Amino acid sequence: xxxxxxxxxxxxxxxxxxxxxxxxxxxxxxxxxxxxxxxxxxxxxxxxxxxxxxxxxxxxxxxxxxxxxxxxxxxxxxxxxxxxxxxxxxxxxxxxxxxxxxxxxxxxxxxxxxxxxxxxxxxxxxxxxxxxxxxxxxxxxxxxxxxxxxxxxxxxxxxxxxxxxxxxxxxxxxxxxxxxxxxxxxxxxxxxxxxxxxxxxxxxxxxxxxxxxxxxxxxxxxxxxxxxxxxxxxxxxxxxxxxxxxxxxxxxxxxxxxxxxxxxxxxxxxxxxxxxxxxxxxxxxxxxxxxxxxxxxx
Amino acid sequence: xxxxxxxxxxxxxxxxxxxxxxxxxxxxxxxxxxxxxxxxxxxxxxxxxxxxxxxxxxxxxxxxxxxxxxxxxxxxxxxxxxxxxxxxxxxxxxxxxxxxxxxxxxxxxxxxxxxxxxxxxxxxxxxxxxxxxxxxxxxxxxxxxxxxxxxxxxxxxxxxxxxxxxxxxxxxxxxxxxxxxxxxxxxxxxxxxxxxxxxxxxxxxxxxxxxxxxxxxxxxxxxxxxxxxxxxxxxxxxxxxxxxxxxxxxxxxxxxxxxxxxxxxxxxxxxxxxxxxxxxxxxxxxxxxxxxxxxxxxxxxxxxxxxxxxxxxxxxxxxxxxxxxxxxxxxxxxxxxxxxxxxxxxxxxxxxxxxxxxxxxxxxxxxxxxxxxxxxxxxxxxxxxxxxxxxxxxxxxxxxxxxxxxx
Numbered sequence: 082x083x084x085x086x087x088x089x090x091x092x093x094x095x096x097x098x099x100x101x102x103x104x105x106x107x108x109x110x111x112x113x114x115x116x117x118x119x120x121x122x123x124x125x126x127x128x129x130x131x132x133x134x135x136x137x138x139x140x141x142x143x144x145x146x147x148x149x150x151x152x153x154x155x156x157x158x159x160x161x162x163x164x165x166x167x168x169x170x171x172x173x174x175x176x177x178x179x180x181x182x183x184x185x186x187x188x189x190x191x192x193x194x195x196x197x198x199x200x201x202x203x204x205x206x207x208x209x210x211x212x213x214x215x216x217x218x219x220x221x222x223x224x225x226x227x228x229x230x231x232x233x234x235x236x237x238x239x240x241x242x243x244x245x246x247x248x249x250x251x252x253x254x255x256x257x258x259x260x261x262x263x264x265x266x267x268x269x270x271x272x273x274x275x276x277x278x279x280x281x282x283x284x285x286x287x288x289x290x291x292x293x294x295x296x297x298x299x300x301x302x303x304x305x306x307x308x309x310x311x312x313x314x315x316x317x318x319x320x321x322x323x324x325x326x327x328x329x330x331x332x333x334x335x336x337x338x339x340x341x342x343x344x345x346x347x348x349x350x351x352x353x354x355x356x357x358x359x360x361x362x363x364x365x366x367x368x369x370x371x372x373x374x375x376x377x378x379x
Numbered sequence: 380x381x382x383x384x385x386x387x388x389x390x391x392x393x394x395x396x397x398x399x400x401x402x403x404x405x406x407x408x409x410x411x412x413x414x415x416x417x418x419x420x421x422x423x424x425x426x427x428x429x430x431x432x433x434x435x436x437x438x439x440x441x442x443x444x445x446x447x448x449x450x451x452x453x454x455x456x457x458x459x460x461x462x463x464x465x466x467x468x469x470x471x472x473x474x475x476x477x478x479x480x481x482x483x484x485x486x487x488x489x490x491x492x493x494x495x496x497x498x499x500x501x502x503x504x505x506x507x508x509x510x511x512x513x514x515x516x517x518x519x520x521x522x523x524x525x526x527x528x529x530x531x532x533x534x535x536x537x538x539x540x541x542x543x544x545x546x547x548x549x550x551x552x553x554x555x556x557x558x559x560x561x562x563x564x565x566x567x568x569x570x571x572x573x574x575x576x577x578x579x580x581x582x583x584x585x586x587x588x589x590x591x592x593x594x595x596x597x598x599x600x601x602x603x604x605x606x607x608x609x610x611x612x613x614x615x616x617x618x619x620x621x622x623x624x625x626x627x628x629x630x631x632x633x634x635x636x637x638x639x640x641x642x643x644x645x646x647x648x649x650x651x652x653x654x655x656x657x658x659x660x661x662x663x664x665x666x667x668x669x670x671x672x673x674x675x676x677x678x679x680x681x682x683x684x685x686x687x688x689x690x691x692x693x694x695x696x697x698x699x700x701x702x703x704x705x706x707x708x709x710x711x712x713x714x715x716x717x718x719x720x721x722x723x724x725x726x727x728x729x730x731x732x733x734x735x736x737x738x739x740x741x742x743x744x745x746x747x748x749x750x751x752x753x754x755x756x757x758x759x760x761x762x763x764x765x766x767x768x769x770x771x772x773x774x775x776x777x778x779x780x781x782x783x784x785x786x
Binding site for chain 2: 088089092095096099100102103106148203208209210211212214220221222228229230231232233234300302303304305307308309310312313314344345348349352353354355356
């Protein structure tokens with residue numbers, strides 16, 4: 082009803098920065114989902130569960146080192162790798178036999194897979210709330226013209242572009258990236274010139290899931306590590322992938338920016354009904370560009 | 380080899396069948412059956428396990444002393460998985476098949492109201508142990524339902540009584556956009572306006588349950604510069620909210636109230652990473668009140684379960700004392716006599732004497748308002764500067780209950 086009056090430029094700037102750090106997490110998770118969707122054509126509902134697993138493993142590894150700074154950095158490296166390993170095993174054991182199935186089957190299968198992971202997490206870590214402490218120099222906040230900005234969010238702002246650059250390098254400059262892009266367009270042709278498509282798919286799947294694990298690891302110090310965090314992220318990630326253009330990584334970046342920024346600015350402008358802003362943005366995008374903002378690989 | 384395994388499977392099956400036949404026979408003597416339906420899977424079990432464990436502790440004590448009126452107490456537990464349909468069919472099973480004498484449980488308010496409705500028809504006493512809806516003993520109250528926990532109306536009033544004593548005038552309200560959040564926010568705000576007419580509401584923010592990032596909400600609230608903030612969030616959102624509050628220095632800039640902020644299940648996972656100075660309300664702390672009764676209870680609970688009791692343990696203990704005490708006093712296993720005896724009954728507990736108000740069947744629990752502080756000897760924050768708001772000060776008046784029930 083009442084809009085917040087007297088919004089200063091500094092407050093707006095701060096809100097944009099906070100929104101951008103949320104964008105980082107959304108982009109990392111959504112780009113992994115988009116990669117798998119674009120190349121393998123699998124709508125991986127279990128992507129959110131892998132994100133949750135990443136957060137829990139981060140917690141365990143860091144706690145093993147008494148939640149010290151060393152433990153945190155180690156966990157940031159180890160947790161996504163554990164998730165990648167898990168996804169590699171699952172891909173080789175199950176997914177690789179399912180690529181030719183129709184999407185409905187794949188959707189149901191990955192959904193079942195997400196329930197299995199959810200219960201496994203419950204078995205291993207239990208249902209208590211878990212919390213992880215960021216290294217001391219990333220704790221607290223510093224002031225931007227009188228407004229606080231958490232140090233950890235600044236760290237996320239640094240990580241985001243690094244991951245984006247890494248992905249750009251991987252898809253454009255490496256051989257596997259080029260093959261993967263080709264396989265996304267025509268997998269039979271790639272197979273016909275003598276490339277083992279099955280292993281290319283495995284590699285792409287593992288990279289996609291690694292990103293889910295990385296997202297979970299990065300979000301761990303800012304959140305309550307608990308069951309249910311998988312459902313929250315997967316819906317947002319799918320929305321971002323859809324408005325960005327299915328399977329397009331840069332679409333995921335654009336989608337994450339739209340989602341993250343409308344969310345944080347909406348909160349400043351109209352805090353009572355802020356929940357709807359990102360979804361209104363999604364609807365608006367889809368009204369004008371039903372196939373997403375950038376070119377879909379589908 | 381194959382033959383051998385078939386034989387062993389047959390043998391195993393036979394043993395299992397024998398067990399099934401034997402087990403019921405060993406239960407031949409008549410028992411006093413208590414059914415518990417609650418959520419024991421998922422995040423809610425952080426709260427509900429304590430209720431069950433403290434209740435069992437009391438039941439074992441009673442059984443060791445010979446039971447109630449010569450009957451052993453038998454506790455039957457069912458998992459509702461936080462779902463109304465699963466919980467309701469478990470309650471039905473307990474009533475019709477197991478013929479339980481008493482039903483208790485549920486942290487899920489919707490389920491508590493559904494079971495309460497069924498118990499009214501079946502004339503089975505039901506003790507709501509953790510659901511925070513004020514409707515249970517308010518609008519939807521009846522002869523067969525009791526509440527052993529504070530609810531949104533009580534917590535709201537307690538918070539208002541405490542906040543009215545502080546100098547804040549300009550408030551902001553923020554919370555979970557669902558029934559609990561709005562109910563608690565309305566409870567605090569309506570009472571606060573009555574107690575201190577000059578207070579002003581600058582604005583409100585509402586987020587979805589399970590909100591992943593509270594930072595943008597907090598920064599937006601700070602830019603409005605309120606004197607104090609009422610945070611109406613509960614359950615699993617408390618932990619990430621407090622984390623974001625610490626990271627942004629929210630607690631150092633603006634004082635804020637959050638109902639369950641001082642509770643053990645919220646502060647323990649955060650360790651020393653929780654923000655200091657947050658105002659919270661709770662029915663119980665294992666370190667407060669510092670009375671021999673509480674210290675004994677904590678010791679016994681720790682010996683039995685290797686952890687400190689949280690607020691749920693007091694709800695479990697109170698439920699047990701009302702049930703066993705009332706049957707003992709009634710002198711017979713008779714539902715109507717039992718209810719007459721619970722009404723107005725006073726029992727001892729780690730938080731002192733607690734009376735069950737006869738009119739609305741609401742336990743009159745004192746509320747402790749405190750602020751979070753680091754304290755030597757604890758590896759997590761505890762409540763400090765505790766102000767006790769007595770049970771009768773936070774209870775809604777009987778006129779208000781009558782109005783809600785349209786009597």
